[in-house]
Amino acid sequence: MDAIVLVGGLGTRLRPLTETRHKSLVPVCNRPAIEYLFDWIEVSGFERVILALGRQNEDLADAYQHGRPGKLQMQIVEEHERLESGGAIRNAVREAGIEGRFAVLNGDVFVDFDFQDALAAHLARSADLTLALCPVAEPSSYGVAVLDNTGLVTGFVEKPPMGTAPSNLVNAGVWIFEAGLVDEIPPGPVRVEETLFPSLVARRRTVLGHVFDGLWADIGTPERYLELATALAIRAGGTVLAADVEAGEGAELRESSVGPGCRVGAGTLVTGSILWERVRVGKDAIVNQSVLADGVQVGDGARLDGVVAGSGSVIAAGAVVPPGTRIECGGTYER
Numbered sequence: 001m002d003a004i005v006l007v008g009g010l011g012t013r014l015r016p017l018t019e020t021r022h023k024s025l026v027p028v029c030n031r032p033a034i035e036y037l038f039d040w041i042e043v044s045g046f047e048r049v050i051l052a053l054g055r056q057n058e059d060l061a062d063a064y065q066h067g068r069p070g071k072l073q074m075q076i077v078e079e080h081e082r083l084e085s086g087g088a089i090r091n092a093v094r095e096a097g098i099e100g101r102f103a104v105l106n107g108d109v110f111v112d113f114d115f116q117d118a119l120a121a122h123l124a125r126s127a128d129l130t131l132a133l134c135p136v137a138e139p140s141s142y143g144v145a146v147l148d149n150t151g152l153v154t155g156f157v158e159k160p161p162m163g164t165a166p167s168n169l170v171n172a173g174v175w176i177f178e179a180g181l182v183d184e185i186p187p188g189p190v191r192v193e194e195t196l197f198p199s200l201v202a203r204r205r206t207v208l209g210h211v212f213d214g215l216w217a218d219i220g221t222p223e224r225y226l227e228l229a230t231a232l233a234i235r236a237g238g239t240v241l242a243a244d245v246e247a248g249e250g251a252e253l254r255e256s257s258v259g260p261g262c263r264v265g266a267g268t269l270v271t272g273s274i275l276w277e278r279v280r281v282g283k284d285a286i287v288n289q290s291v292l293a294d295g296v297q298v299g300d301g302a303r304l305d306g307v308v309a310g311s312g313s314v315i316a317a318g319a320v321v322p323p324g325t326r327i328e329c330g331g332t333y334e335r
């Protein structure tokens with residue numbers, strides 16, 4: 001069985017982090033985010049993964065031009081115009097020669113559930129389409145699915161206002177397609193979430209919702225990206241450090257991931273944060289709930305809380321950077 005991974009997006013909500021790196025390659029506990037998805041695809045029993053790349057995805061194509069270690073076969077399919085999810089699926093099926101049932105995954109999600117359970121349910125119900133659904137505490141920023149008492153999807157609500165969601169089950173970005181559905185995707189650059197899926201439900205086709213309880217996250221925003229990395233760091237024992245990280249006397253690194261070549265000064269506190277490669281943090285600084293891309297420099301005594309700093313940016317000594325601040329690649333923050 002084949003898995004199509006949709007990685008054509010430009011990662012605009014993750015900027016400035018994605019100004020210099022494809023969103024699927026941003027590090028999560030010092031591994032490219034998409035590697036976790038590949039691991040899951042492989043252990044789930046898929047034979048081949050098709051990367052459906054969009055334009056301006058050269059770095060991702062280069063990273064996997066020779067595939068990856070392991071048994072999982074890989075094929076890259078590139079689009080030459082914006083296709084959205086529906087067009088990308090159609091293009092991938094045609095270019096990769098997929099003939100039977102297949103799965104589609106969004107490339108910016110982390111999933112941890114038993115795919116074979118979902119597939120068994122799909123087959124038992126003779127479903128046309130099965131959507132993996134994850135319960136979340138606050139579904140207002142996601143696409144929400146409504147199920148009947150037999151588990152079939154009866155409707156969708158996209159990003160319902162807070163407190164109005166008809167369910168807490170959100171689209172987890174993992175779908176099982178029967179082969180014939182490709183011919184029902186409307187022509188042109190369309191999103192299946194907004195066209196094919198509601199159409200199937202309206203026509204009373206068998207659209208199954210598979211609810212799972214495993215860890216799930218999408219990394220579409222810096223906040224969600226940070227939340228996932230923190231959860232995995234805690235799962236790994238609290239903090240994930242590259243082998244060559246240097247920390248000065250009295251420095252504390254808690255529930256964070258710190259990448260290769262990073263240097264953290266004496267007396268500095270780093271909590272719940274992600275430091276990419278070659279980040280320099282001076283002495284007696286505080287970095288909390290922040291993401292610092294490669295080559296970022298933080299001066300002595302600086303205070304960062306909820307900050308996203310792009311590649312090569314500089315934060316001056318003694319600066320107090322408030323929550324929500326985004327510093328562009330190569331930029332400087334001096335306040």
